[in-house]
Amino acid sequence: MVNEGAGMVRAWTVRGGQSGEREQAALSERLAIVGWEELGDLSDCSSSEDIGDLLAKAYPGEAVGTIDNWKRQLWRFIAMEIGDYVVMPRKHLSVVALGLLTGPYEYRAAAPPGFRHVRRMDWVRPALERAAVRGDLRDSMGAFLTVSELSRRDAAVRVQALAKTGTDPGYVGDGEPPNDPEDLVSDVRDSGTRQLTARDLIGLWEWKRRTSDVTDLVDQNLADLGLRVDPHFNDVQLDGLVTVSAAGSTGLREGIHDQVRGDEQQAHSKADGPRDRDLTWRIGNLPFVREVVTVRMGDALSQAITPMIESDFSQLPVVDHNDVLRGVVTWEGIARAQLGSRTATVANALDPHPETARVEHALFDRMGRIQQSGFTIIVDGENAVIGILTSTDLAGQLKQRIEPFILLEELERRLRRLIRHFSTDELPREIRRTMEGGQHLSLGQYIFLVEDAHCWNKLRWPFEQQDISRRLATVRDYRNDLAHWAVDAPAEDAAALAATGGLLKLLKLVDHDPAV
Known part of the structure; x- marks a missing residue:
């Protein structure tokens, strides 16, 4: 019986093994089962630290971080309360099993290795179609952990609704992101996973746009914190969801027969660092x-x-x-x-x-x-249908992504024509050096031209000198941002794009094209 009035509804994912080897036994015997076959009875453990001590003895070759990961998963398994909901994604089927926890932790010494740590279950929906679970909740169930809590975006209430009606009511609104990277680590440690948008993820390091440099830095920071992100935050839209979990051992490689040793372990460790970026543009x-x-x-x-x-x-x-x-x-x-x-x-x-x-x-x-x-x-x-992309949408995106470059190109070409008004001796020293080297001026160097009193007076423009200087600085910074590879449309910075268009409009008043 669900203890609906006694406390908060909670829901958990308990996977059925790396290859789904425990799924059938779990369903037929009405159990939730986890592996760690070298580990004995955990009934006397009163904390995750007690489990950690046993794990360290049973798996002496494992890293401290792996033991820490495993002890937290096993403690979740023991600490789940009767009446909580449990979801078991099926490995090779398009269904999930969903049920209620009905019994405390048990250790079955006579069961085969890998099938000894169990909890009694009532699988009220043993074959619920995965498509009935909305994508965000489904993704959180797909974390690379044996045991994790489903705690964000009304997950537990939605699992309860799925158990009762077979329908996911979904989630409306934006979830609160962690306050900082340390809070993200804490959330992953407590629940096993943390979902947030790509925008909120990079925002933890005060970035707003996914340029090449930003991606490298966030990748490195995540690796330093021992975290992984699935899908990668570059592979979704800026407001798309990603799931953060612990890097390294996931808990699916339970037991000494599945462990990575020697050179393989070193290779695995390297794979947990910043990954090479996928530079292919995706839908x-x-x-x-x-x-x-x-x-x-x-x-x-x-x-x-x-x-x-x-x-x-x-x-x-x-x-x-x-x-x-x-x-x-x-x-x-x-x-x-x-x-x-x-x-x-x-x-x-x-x-x-x-x-x-x-x-x-x-x-x-x-x-x-x-x-x-x-x-x-x-x-x-x-x-399941999650959206539609039309040829009109493509045309709009093409405009967004090309317009800034077209405006900048025209603006730079018009600025370049300004040099014809001056002899070499009249130009500021910083500009002369560049031209003598046979190079084109950068946008930033045109600021020297505008700020030079003699040059400004000779231009005879009907504008405020400092205003034009400030506009050039804004456009220079915008141009520099665009020089970095980014998956986000440059037009997202609407203010800088408007500043570029505004400066170009002013230049057209003083830089006349030849009559056709």
Whole structure:
């Protein structure tokens, strides 16, 4: 019986082994089971430190950090309360098992190795479709740990709803990020994982944009803290969720037969450091529409036609009760259904093979198909619809990413023409040195030109000298930021982009193009 009135609802993930080897026994025997086969009875342990002492003796070759990771997982397993919810993701099936904890920790000495540490369970939903669990909660269940707590974004209440109704109510709003990197470490230590947005993650080090340098620094800081991020914070949109967990041993390699030794252990350790970045542009690097209008197979065709006319849609995804994609309705399909005098339902206008993509797919491999069909439906690993990307969206992104460079190029070329007004001797010394070396001036060097009293007077511009100097400094800094590789659109810095456009507009008043 769930102790709903006695305290806060809590939920946990207890995985069924690295290869799912404990899943069937857990379900058939109504148990939650963890491994660590060299470890004996933990019934007398009253703290994680007691478990740590036993682990250190049972696994003398393991690093201190690994022992610390394992003892916290085992303590979670022992400390879970009767009435808590437990989720066991199935390794090779598109389902999860979900149930209630009904008994205290037990050690079964007669059970096979790896099957001795158990808790009694009532698996109320032994085969709940993974697609019924919304993506953020599903990702938190996918952490690389045997035992972790599901504690953020109303996770426990949502697991409770899934157990009772089979439906995830989802989460609305933004979760509070950790206050600083130390709080992030503490959250991971206490729960096993911590979900936050890529924006909030880099914000822990006071960064706002994912440039190449920022990515390297955050990667290094995470490695120094012993943390890993899945997916990588460059592989999602800035407000997309990532899951942070402990790097190194995850608890899935339980038992001496699975441990990494010698050279392999050193290689594993290196892999836990900052990883080489994936420089491929992915579908997920672009913002796409996430509030997708959908219809169901049995819906009347009019339920598709109305929103398509009202919102000027060329298509509507067709989904099942879990938002799993079943096809798409287009105007062509609607015409075929109506001309064929078939029953006016969505099913009869269905194209069962629409263009789809996942966030991890390479963007440029998909662009031709998106342009040809006019859209691609974004699905997750369970083929549930999470968004849509149209050729119009691509055009808008192209403008956002190209406009700053076009404006900067024109601005620099117009500034370069200014030099023609001056003899070499009239130019400030810093500019002469660059020109004598056969190089183009940087944006920052034009500030010397504007701030030189003689040059400014000769320009005879109808502007405030200090104002133009300040504008040039702003645009210089913007240009320098753009020189670094970044996954975020440069147009996100709207103020700097506006400053660039404003300065260019002023220059056009004093730098006239030749008449055509």
